[in-house]
Amino acid sequence: MSRIVRLVVPALALLACAAYQPAQAENWSLYKHYNYNKLEFVHSHPFAKEHTVIQVSQADPKRWTLVLNNASNLLNYFGPSNVQIVIVAYGPGLKMLFKNSKVADRIQSLNSEGVEFDACHNTMLGFKKKLGHLPKLVDSAAVVPGGIVRIMQLEAHGFRYIKP
Numbered sequence: 001m002s003r004i005v006r007l008v009v010p011a012l013a014l015l016a017c018a019a020y021q022p023a024q025a026e027n028w029s030l031y032k033h034y035n036y037n038k039l040e041f042v043h044s045h046p047f048a049k050e051h052t053v054i055q056v057s058q059a060d061p062k063r064w065t066l067v068l069n070n071a072s073n074l075l076n077y078f079g080p081s082n083v084q085i086v087i088v089a090y091g092p093g094l095k096m097l098f099k100n101s102k103v104a105d106r107i108q109s110l111n112s113e114g115v116e117f118d119a120c121h122n123t124m125l126g127f128k129k130k131l132g133h134l135p136k137l138v139d140s141a142a143v144v145p146g147g148i149v150r151i152m153q154l155e156a157h158g159f160r161y162i163k164p
Contacts, residue, residue, distance in 0.1 A: 051158055057093040063164065064103045086159065090123045
């Protein structure tokens with residue numbers, strides 16, 4: 001085996017392993033490096049003039065639809081590059097972000113338009129006690145240490161708070 005093949009093949013295998021991570025691992029992006037004093041987002045919105053955080057704390061699919069309609073209406077009114085929307089789910093509302101949620105497809109669609117979906121880690125731990133495992137979330141969900149803490153952080157940085 002040539003020296004190049006001996007060097008390239010292991011390097012390619014390492015890259016392939018690094019590139020493959022289960023979707024659930026992606027959910028932890030904000031949780032691992034969370035700093036209350038430093039804002040971090042899944043989607044960059046450098047030109048946004050409006051910043052909104054929407055709370056979801058109820059396990060009610062009608063409420064979820066209302067929340068997603070609110071986000072769609074904001075995107076339509078201001079335009080995706082002019083508004084930053086973060087939807088924070090905690091308590092029973094976390095079920096909205098479950099992979100098998102009735103609104104999972106719509107969440108993926110709004111995520112592609114720049115809406116961020118944050119999931120409360122504290123609530124996830126509560127579900128882990130009930131289910132015996134962490135709930136599987138939609139791929140676009142970002143886990144934050146606490147839903148209330150995230151809302152407080154965003155409000156402290158000028159986000160407008162909406163609770164439909």
